[in-house]
Amino acid sequence: MKRFNLTLGLALLLSSTTVSQAVFSAEIVYPKSNNVVINSPETFFIGNESPEKNLKINGEPVSIHTSGGFWHMVKLNYGENLFVIDNGREIKTYNITRNKPTTQRAVEQTYKNYEKPIIVETNSDNVPIRSMPNDFGLNRLQHLQKDILLQVIGEFGNYYKVQLSRDDFAWISKDYSKKISEDKLPEQRIISFDYAENEQKRTYVIKLSDKVPYTLSESDGLNLVVYNVKDYPYNKYECHINNYGKLFGYSSYYTDDNRLIIEVKNPPIIDKTKPLQGLKVAIDAGHGGSELGAIGCLNDKEKDVNLDISALLKSKLEANGAKVIMTRESDSDVGLNERVKIANANDAQIFVSIHNNALPDSAAHLKSTGSETYYFYPQSRELAKSVVDSLSKETGFKNNGAKAQSFAVVRNTNCPAILVEVGYIINPEDNAKLVDKDFQNKIADAILHGLENYLK
Numbered sequence: 001m002k003r004f005n006l007t008l009g010l011a012l013l014l015s016s017t018t019v020s021q022a023v024f025s026a027e028i029v030y031p032k033s034n035n036v037v038i039n040s041p042e043t044f045f046i047g048n049e050s051p052e053k054n055l056k057i058n059g060e061p062v063s064i065h066t067s068g069g070f071w072h073m074v075k076l077n078y079g080e081n082l083f084v085i086d087n088g089r090e091i092k093t094y095n096i097t098r099n100k101p102t103t104q105r106a107v108e109q110t111y112k113n114y115e116k117p118i119i120v121e122t123n124s125d126n127v128p129i130r131s132m133p134n135d136f137g138l139n140r141l142q143h144l145q146k147d148i149l150l151q152v153i154g155e156f157g158n159y160y161k162v163q164l165s166r167d168d169f170a171w172i173s174k175d176y177s178k179k180i181s182e183d184k185l186p187e188q189r190i191i192s193f194d195y196a197e198n199e200q201k202r203t204y205v206i207k208l209s210d211k212v213p214y215t216l217s218e219s220d221g222l223n224l225v226v227y228n229v230k231d232y233p234y235n236k237y238e239c240h241i242n243n244y245g246k247l248f249g250y251s252s253y254y255t256d257d258n259r260l261i262i263e264v265k266n267p268p269i270i271d272k273t274k275p276l277q278g279l280k281v282a283i284d285a286g287h288g289g290s291e292l293g294a295i296g297c298l299n300d301k302e303k304d305v306n307l308d309i310s311a312l313l314k315s316k317l318e319a320n321g322a323k324v325i326m327t328r329e330s331d332s333d334v335g336l337n338e339r340v341k342i343a344n345a346n347d348a349q350i351f352v353s354i355h356n357n358a359l360p361d362s363a364a365h366l367k368s369t370g371s372e373t374y375y376f377y378p379q380s381r382e383l384a385k386s387v388v389d390s391l392s393k394e395t396g397f398k399n400n401g402a403k404a405q406s407f408a409v410v411r412n413t414n415c416p417a418i419l420v421e422v423g424y425i426i427n428p429e430d431n432a433k434l435v436d437k438d439f440q441n442k443i444a445d446a447i448l449h450g451l452e453n454y455l456k
Contacts (some may be wrong), residue, residue, distance in 0.1 A: 006398070019127060023088070025049075025090050025092075025134065025144045026047055026048070026049040026053070026055060026085055026087050026092065027047045027048050027049070027299065028046070028085070028092070028094070029046045029047045029048070029295050029296070029297055029299055030044070030045070030046040030047070030426070031045070031094065033045070033093075034055055034092065034094045034095065035095045036094075036095075036096055036097070037097045037098075037099060038076060038096050038097075038098060038361050039098055039099050040076060040360075040361035040362045040364075041075065041076055041096070041098075041362070041441050042073060042074065042075050042076060042361065042362065042364045042365055043073075043074060043076060043096065043361040043364055044071050044072060044073045044359075044361070044364040045057055045070075045071065045072045045083070045085070045094075045297075046070070046071045046297045046426050047070060048064075048068040048069050048070065048071075048297055048298050048299065049062075049064055049070060049332060050064075050068060051064045051065070051066055051067075051068055051186055053087045053089075054087070055070065055085070055086070055087045055088075055262070056085070056086045056087075057072055057083055057084070057085050057086075058072065058083055058084055059084075059095040061242060064149055064428075065297075065428035065429060065432060066432075067298060067428060067431070067432035068298065069296070069297035069298050069330070069428030069429075069431050069432060070297060070428055071288070071297055071367070071426060071427065071428060073364045073365055073367070076096060077098065078098050078099070078100045079095045079097065079098065079100075080095055080096075080097050081093055081095070081097070081098065081391065082094075083095075083096065088159045090266070096398075102385070109156060109157040110156075111156045111161075112154055112155050112156070113153065113154045114152065114153055114154050114155075116182055117151050117152060117153050117163070117182070117184075117185075118147070118151075118179055118180075118181070118182050119149055119150070119151060119152070119179075119180045119181050119183060119185055120150050120172070120177040120180060121144050121147055121148065121149050121150070121177060121178055121180050122145065122146055122147060122150070122172075122176060122177055123146065123176060123177055123178050124146050124176060124367070124382040125145050125146050126143045126145075127143060127144045127145075127146075127148075127172065127173075127177070128140045128141075128142070128143055128144075128172075128176075129141050129142050129143075129144060129150075129162065129170040129171065129172050129215075130159075130170060130171045130172070131170065131171070131199065133156040133157060133159035133161070133171040134159075135173065136406070137406065138405075138406055140406065140411070141170055141215050141217075142213075142214065142215045142216060143412075144213060144322060145211070145247065145253065145254050147211065148211050148213055149180065149185060149186075149210075149211075149212075149228075150162045150172060150177070150185075150213055150229075151163050151185040152163075152172075152194075156171075158173060158174050158175065159171045159172065159173055159174065160172050160177060162213075163235070164213055164227040164228070165181040165227055165228075165235055165236045166235075168225075168227065168236070171189070172211075185228060186210075187211040187228055187229065188208050188209045188210045188212050188228055188230070189229065189230050189231075190206060190207070190229050190230075190231075190232075190237060191207040191208060191209060192205075192206075192207040193205070193206055193207075194207070195419060199266065199267055199275075200265065200266060200279045200347075201263050201264060201265045202241075202244075202263070202264045202266065202372065203261065203262070203264075204224075204241065204261070204262040204263075204264075205259050205260070205261055205262075206226065206231070206237075206241075206259070206260040206262075207259050207260075208226075208258045208259075208260060209255075209258065209280060210229055210258055211254050211258055211260075212228045212229060213227045213228065214226045214227060214252070214260065214263065216250070216252050218247065218377060218378045218379060220243065221240055221242045221243045221293040222240070222241040222250060222262070222264065223239075223240055223241075223245070224239045224240075224241065224262060225236070225237070225238050225239075226238075226239075226260065236445060237368050240264070241264060244266060244267070244268075245266075245267040245269075246267045246379075246382075247264075247379040248265045248266065248267040248349065248379070248415065248416060249264075249265040249266065249349065249379070249413075249414050249415035249416060250262070250263060250265060251263050251344075251414040260320065261416075264354065265349070265414070266332065268349055268387035268455075270455050270456065272456050274320065275323050275451075275452045275455035275456050276317060276322040276448075276451065276452060276455065277320070277321035277322075278321060278322075278323065279321075279322050279323065279349050279350065279455070280322070280323045280346065280347060280348050280350075280353075281317055281322045281323070281324055281325070281348065281349065281350045281352065282316055282324075282325040282326075282327065282342065282343035282346065282350070282351045282352070282413075282415075283310045283313055283317075283324060283325070283326055283327070283352055283354065284310075284327040284339050284343070284351065284352065284353035284354065284409060285303075285306040285307040285309075285310035285327065285328050285329075285354055286302070286303070286306045286353055286356075287302055287303035287306060287327070287355075287356040288303045288306075288328050288330075288331055288332050288333060288334055289303075289320050289331060289332050289333030289334075289394070290333055291303060291333065293306065293355070293356070294356060294357065294358035294425050294426060295425075295426075296356075296425040296426060296434070296435070297426060297427075297428050297431050298428075298435065299430050300425065301433065302355070302356045302358075302425050303331065304331070305356055305425065305434050305435060305440075306354045306355060306356065307328070307329075307330075307331065309422065309440050309444055309447075310326070310354045312440055312441060312443075312444035313352075313354070313444040313447055313448065315444075316445065316448045317447060317448060318397075320448065320452075321404070325343060325346045325348055326378070327342050327343070328341040336409055337408070337412070339353075339409050340408070340409055340412045343413050343414075343415070343417075344412075344413060348413070348414075348415050349415050349416075350415055350416055350417075350451065351381070351409070351410070351413045351415055351416070351417035352407045352417075352420060352447065352451070353407075353410065353418070353419040353420065354420055354422065354447075355419060355420065355421050355422070356421060356422050356423055356424070356425040356430075356434060357372070357421040357422075357423065357424045357425065357426075357427065358424065358426045360426065367427070368400075368424050368427065369397070369398050369423070369424050369427045369429065370392070370397045370398025370399065370400045370401065370422060370423065370430075371391040371392055371400060371420070371422055371423060371425070372388060372401060372402070372403060372421045373385070373386055373388040373395040373401075373402045373418050373419065373420050373421070374402070374403055374404070374407055374410060374418065374419040375402065375403075375404060375405075375410055375416075375417065375418050375419075375422070376404065376405065376407065376410045376411040376417070377410075377411075377416075377417075378405055379416055380410065380417055380418055381402060381404070382388065382454060383416045383418050383451075383454045384402035384403075384418040385401075385402040386450045386451070386453045386454040387402075387418060387420060387446075387447055387450030387451065387454070388400070388401060388402050388450070389448045389450065389453075390447070390449045390450030390453060391420070391443070391446045391447065391450065393446070394442060394445060394446035394449065395433075395439070395442055395443055395446055397422075397423055397430070397433075400421075402418075405419075407419050420447065422434065422443055
């Protein structure tokens with residue numbers, strides 16, 4: 001009988017130890033598995049562990065935040081890299097492979113000039129024409145609708161070089177165009193001009209004999225250039241549209257009967273004591289559904305934190321008189337274009353997309369922290385700066401500034417639009433704050449005040 005009790009006690013002890021290890025063993029959030037390929041000279045281990053543990057990776061002590069979160073940068077050699085994670089009670093191993101770059105020489109792309117121009121046609125809506133032959137950065141000049149003819153004089157890689165006028169050129173992806181002929185591009189006529197105005201917007205209408213390429217850019221108002229039209233110097237019509245106060249959103253498009261419509265929103269009338277009263281604000285909780293976003297060291301999903309902050313911001317905006325449009329109010333999949341359509345269809349006057357940040361493996365050494373905001377059009381720069389300044393001042397997050405970037409949700413909206421990266425969810429200290437309900441309230445207040453300061 002005594003032997004049975006001893007055996008039972010030993011089994012219970014072992015069982016207790018196993019459970020204890022399962023509860024307190026280090027959870028590695030990134031890398032996502034213990035046998036991965038990462039082609040970078042560095043990476044990091046992101047996860048959580050009991051702060052009392054003496055955690056080491058390959059013998060190096062790991063700093064654990066009071067919340068339990070940690071991130072630890074490691075170097076990667078070519079080939080297999082073995083990492084031993086030891087918390088004093090158990091050991092885990094990770095094998096990370098860094099492949100050597102291929103020695104195969106890349107095919108050098110060269111510019112090809114056509115002896116005779118060809119005509120191509122845009123094959124879909126929202127086709128970007130660019131200042132450079134690549135699909136990244138801030139090089140979009142305009143988005144064109146389907147069935148607009150362009151004269152092409154050369155190519156570089158997967159891009160056609162378009163001649164808009166004698167001295168104006170652009171680039172269009174071959175994927176967004178189809179070759180029509182080698183005939184000369186027919187010139188079109190401007191048939192009439194029209195103008196209308198109401199409390200919400202000013203509308204400029206140019207009737208043409210057929211759709212032609214054009215650009216609309218910001219410079220102390222709006223500069224419109226319509227190309228390939230008769231009876232104007234170098235076959236282009238140029239027009240400057242003055243501001244009436246702040247530029248507060250605009251759009252341009254063709255109708256089926258070849259009317260080019262330029263709509264310029266009038267700035268709202270602001271009551272400085274209640275600047276948000278009656279204003280339509282679109283809040284976009286980034287990611288959602290199958291799109292998790294970044295994963296924090298405490299295993300929090302960015303999509304959930306974004307939604308929590310967005311819900312609080314909605315409540316605060318409505319309490320201050322704003323009319324709020326949400327692109328999602330639950331854990332649902334919403335495409336990038338759909339988010340923009342929701343804002344535009346509801347005539348949003350301000351668009352705010354809520355996100356939280358991460359880093360690529362190659363930037364692991366930066367160990368970034370803090371807030372930053374992004375915008376695409378110059379009209380949104382002041383809004384982006386006001387919000388990031390307010391976030392930094394009221395939350396204590398480092399101010400990483402307002403930056404221009406070509407993100408889809410701020411590029412295609414018809415109003416001042418910004419994307420807010422509240423903090424770095426993979427940073428243990430930022431992560432702990434981002435999931436704290438009281439701190440989320442502070443974040444929502446700060447964004448609210450940033451909007452108010454901009455409107456005032």
